[in-house]
C-alpha cells in the first residue's frame with residue numbers, strides 16, 4: 001500500500017485513484033494469493049473466483065438503499081429492511097467475467113444477469129465486441145460489471161460505454177486484480193463508475209498482462225491454456 005493511502009477500515013482508498021476501492025480483508029487476501037499461484041488447478045481456481053466474487057459483492061452493495069418492510073417474527077411485529085434484488089443487474093464481460101456471476105448470485109439470488117462479449121486483440125490490445133444482451137429496465141437498476149482483470153482498461157471502458165448507450169446510469173465495476181493503467185483509464189473515461197477490486201497490482205508487461213497478476217483469467221477458468 002503506498003504511504004499516502006488512506007485506510008478506512010476494511011477499505012483502502014488512494015487519493016491518486018479516487019475511483020478505486022480495494023477491499024482489505026485477511027480472508028480475501030488469502031484467497032487471492034491462492035488464485036494467483038501457478039500451482040492452483042482449474043477446479044480450485046473456479047471455486048476461488050466464486051468465493052472472491054461473493055466477498056466483493058458484499059462490499060459493492062454496502063450502500064444499497066433498503067426499503068422498510070413490516071414482518072411478523074414468531075414473537076412480534078417489526079419493521080425490517082428489504083433489498084429489491086431485481087433492480088440489480090450483474091453484467092459479466094465474457095468470458096472471464098462469467099466466472100464471477102455465481103458468487104454474486106449466491107448473495108443476491110434475485111439479481112438479473114446481462115452479458116457483454118468482448119475479446120481483447122492480442123496484438124493491438126483493443127477490445128472487439130461480439131455480444132450484448134441486458135435485461136430491460138436499465139434506467140432504474142444498479143449494474144455490477146464483473147471482470148476478474150482490469151489491465152489496460154480497454155475492455156471495461158468499452159463495456160461501460162455500451163451500458164451507458166443503452167440507458168444505464170448507475171454502474172459499478174467489480175474486478176479481482178487491477179492495474180494502475182486500468183484504474184487510470186476508467187477514471188478518465190468513466191469518472192462516475194467506482195472500481196471495486198481485491199488487489200491493486202504493480203504494472204502491465206509489454207503484452208498487456210498484469211504484474212504480478214494471475215495470468216490469463218479466462219484461460220485458467222475454462223482450461224483453454
Ligand code: PRP
Pocket residue numbers: 093094095096097118119120121125127147148149150151152153154155156182208217218219
Ligand atoms: C481479458 C479479461 C478482460 C480483459 C482485460 O479478457 O478478462 O476482459 O482481458 O484486459 P484490458 O483491461 O486490457 O482490456 P480477454 O479479452 O482475454 O477475453 P476472455 O475473457 O475471453 O479470455
Ligand code: URA
Pocket residue numbers: 096149151208209210211213214215216217218
Ligand atoms: N487479461 C487477463 O486475463 N490477464 C491479464 O493479466 C490481462 C488481461
